[in-house]
Amino acid sequence: TQLLEQSPQFLSIQEGENLTVYCNSSSVFSSLQWYRQEPGEGPVLLVTVVTGGEVKKLKRLTFQFGDARKDSSLHITAAQPGDTGLYLCAGVGQAGTALIFGKGTTLSVSS
Amino acid sequence: DSGVTQTPKHLITATGQRVTLRCSPRSGDLSVYWYQQSLDQGLQFLIQYYNGEERAKGNILERFSAQQFPDLHSELNLSSLELGDSALYFCASSVAGGREKLFFGSGTQLSVL
Numbered sequence: 001t002q003l004l005e006q007s008p009q010f011l012s013i014q015e016g017e018n019l020t021v022y023c024n025s026s027s028v029f030s031s032l033q034w035y036r037q038e039p040g041e042g043p044v045l046l047v048t049v050v051t052g053g054e055v056k057k058l059k060r061l062t063f064q065f066g067d068a069r070k071d072s073s074l075h076i077t078a079a080q081p082g083d084t085g086l087y088l089c090a091g092v093g094q095a096g097t098a099l100i101f102g103k104g105t106t107l108s109v110s111s
Numbered sequence: 112d113s114g115v116t117q118t119p120k121h122l123i124t125a126t127g128q129r130v131t132l133r134c135s136p137r138s139g140d141l142s143v144y145w146y147q148q149s150l151d152q153g154l155q156f157l158i159q160y161y162n163g164e165e166r167a168k169g170n171i172l173e174r175f176s177a178q179q180f181p182d183l184h185s186e187l188n189l190s191s192l193e194l195g196d197s198a199l200y201f202c203a204s205s206v207a208g209g210r211e212k213l214f215f216g217s218g219t220q221l222s223v224l
Contacts (some may be wrong), residue, residue: 009179033212040217040218041215041217041218042113042115042203042214042216042217043154043201043213044113044215045157045212045213048212052197084116088132088153088154096169098144098159098166098169099144099156100156100169101146101153101154101155101156102153103152103154104153104154107189
């Protein structure tokens with residue numbers, strides 16, 4: 001069974017701090033996606049990484065896909081209260097079509 | 112607004128009952144996915160339909176069933192409900208059903224008392 005392990009599970013920081021969250025697996029994924037979910041809403045896609053070693057930037061968010069395509073990280077620079085939410089990584093499962101999700105990292109940024 | 116509509120937003124029912132959750136995908140999307148989200152298990156894939164046909168199955172209980180209709184809307188039926196079925200149920204849609212982006216609805220919060 002392919003699993004995506006995310007760490008840390010919870011993160012509470014002050015505005016302006018930097019942080020990194022991780023998504024790890026023992027399996028190789030052809031691509032990984034990162035979603036953010038806010039309370040009362042469904043997850044919203046932030047980025048898809050496809051190539052091993054790939055780095056993508058979305059404003060203050062930097063996403064990296066591991067060289068072996070088994071892990072990924074999300075780094076946020078100068079976090080803001082608006083970054084608060086549940087960050088989920090997801091990859092296509094062995095069934096070939098359905099996305100499987102990690103349990104997520106709950107980020108709280110206070111001002 | 113993702114364009115995916117789920118109804119109802121909240122549902123409160125009793126153990127042993129049966130409920131139906133409804134999902135309308137984004138216009139033009141052929142694939143519909145159902146996920147269950149709970150605090151301990153996270154977001155669990157239940158089932159996927161593509162253009163009316165079942166495409167993939169995940170951790171869906173035998174008490175649960177789904178279908179996708181000719182107009183592409185989908186329904187998830189949950190029967191013989193148990194306390195442990197209380198969760199957020201999300202529907203998502205995508206254009207084709209491969210590795211592309213999923214658009215999620217706002218979910219149905221099911222509470223089984």
